[in-house]
Amino acid sequence: MSRIEKLQSKLQKMYIDAFLVTRGVNIEYLTGFSLPDGDGLLLVTQEQAVLITDQRYEIALKEFESTEVIGLMTGDYYGSLNELCQKLEITVLGFEKSISYQVYDLLDEIMTADLVPFKGTVERMRQIKSQDEIKNLRQSATLMSQGYEYVLSFIHAGMTERAVANRLDFWMKEHGATRSSFPTIVASGSNAAKPHATSSDKIISDGDIVILDFGYYVNGYTADMTRTFAIGPIDPELQDVYEIVNEARQQVIDHATSGIHGDQLDQFGRSLIEEAGYGDEFNHGMGHGIGLSVHELPATYGPATHDVKLQTNEVITVEPGIYIPELGGVRIEDDIVISHGKAEIITPASADLMIID
Structure with missing residues (x-):
């Protein structure tokens, strides 16, 4: 049909x-x-x-x-x-x-x-994706993971956030993306404490933590990925925060399966962040649907989304974050395909903390 x-x-x-x-x-x-x-x-x-x-x-x-x-x-x-x-x-x-x-x-x-x-x-x-749609989303997510590796290959202290975003944009389009699905976020240092910062003329400095959040269309479908990395050694608290966020991300992915409610899935990651004392510093939902648009149903899933029930072949993001004013923040975002069993991660980029010397 x-x-x-x-x-x-x-x-x-x-x-x-x-x-x-x-x-x-x-x-x-x-x-x-x-x-x-x-x-x-x-x-x-x-x-x-x-x-x-x-x-x-x-x-x-x-x-x-x-x-x-x-x-x-x-x-x-x-x-x-x-x-x-x-x-x-x-x-x-x-x-x-x-x-x-x-x-x-x-x-x-x-x-x-x-x-x-x-x-x-x-x-x-x-909301429910066909196999062709999932294939297109995989291609977008794979290209974006390669784009992340490209950013790691050239970024250095002294560059502006906007310069990094512009170089990534050119590379993505040169390698098969048609356009971005939202303005790329490159947020460094104290800017990383803003969940939805914009790429600015701020100069990236040694000791900065950097959040890179971007999405690009391939064959009409857009993935949505965030990685956080460091320019040289960073504050020890941010290193601890990174491990907490990464574990929260993994816990959500491990429990993401068809039939689970949004608030239940959210709790697997949010509870870890709250137990670590950073509940107030995680101030957004755990994720959302993606596809032809960067925000699709479910529009969000978090503590209040009792009516969200995940279904097989939905593709959603998992993006916990902790944001500490003046110090910086960490967000790690993957895209996953829901099934009756273990969810498939389609963003292959490493989620380990990368430190750029």
């Missing part, structure tokens, strides 16, 4: 005649056709799928091989949508709740069909 057919099979249970997809990433997931947000719509009925876009995509649609998707060229996406719904006698139209109020206001004004919002319909479909 194709992805569009899976969505069509849900319509009756959703009590709607058709479903409107507006998020570009969801349109790509369902059809394989790449369309940025705002450049078109996908209407899925029980019998067909119609991609509504404009003349800019005419050639691309002619080259697009699909037996399921019909292209409709128009300069008025929503006006044409309403006309199509009337023609197809669609009286109840589901739509993605993530649309802007501006778009909803327009739909509410012009549509003759009743409008029903749905949250996460396609996102839940994306």
Whole structure:
């Protein structure tokens, strides 16, 4: 069964005649056709799928091989949508709740069909990965692990954080990545105490600990990896913190299996950090889903995520961290594939503390 057919099979249970997809990433997931947000719509009925876009995509649609998707060229996406719904006698139209109020206001004004919002319909479909999707995520994670080794080969005291991020970006794209999935984080010294620092003009110094957090697309899918390393000898407390974080990471991975709840899995790592006296210094979730986007369902799993239950072939991150103001921080992040047995780590880069002389 194709992805569009899976969505069509849900319509009756959703009590709607058709479903409107507006998020570009969801349109790509369902059809394989790449369309940025705002450049078109996908209407899925029980019998067909119609991609509504404009003349800019005419050639691309002619080259697009699909037996399921019909292209409709128009300069008025929503006006044409309403006309199509009337023609197809669609009286109840589901739509993605993530649309802007501006778009909803327009739909509410012009549509003759009743409008029903749905949250996460396609996102839940994306949550479970096919073998091809997992293969693409493995390739992304492998290339990123190689990129990490590249950073270790050239980084030295005296470089700025931004210079390191820029060199990594060039290398990743030269070796097969299409683009980053978020701005690369290179956080050194006291900046490493900020969980979501940005790469800055700060000069990396001897004795700094450095957090490198990055994600890159390969074949449309992005891994997400973090490694922490040192430029020369670092404060002994940070060495101890590194071992605590690394053990927490491993404990979560060792217990990650299909059927476990998010809060339960989180506790295997968080409890170690709390017992070591750093509970207040770990101030984010343990991880999240990845795939076509760098943040997918589950959006997060942590102490309060009782309703998250991991399933086979989900791909999630494991990223415990400890952040000590003024001193620095440590975060180590791997990507894993959930199964009924032991989880597969797809980020092969070493998690040992690397010290750059």
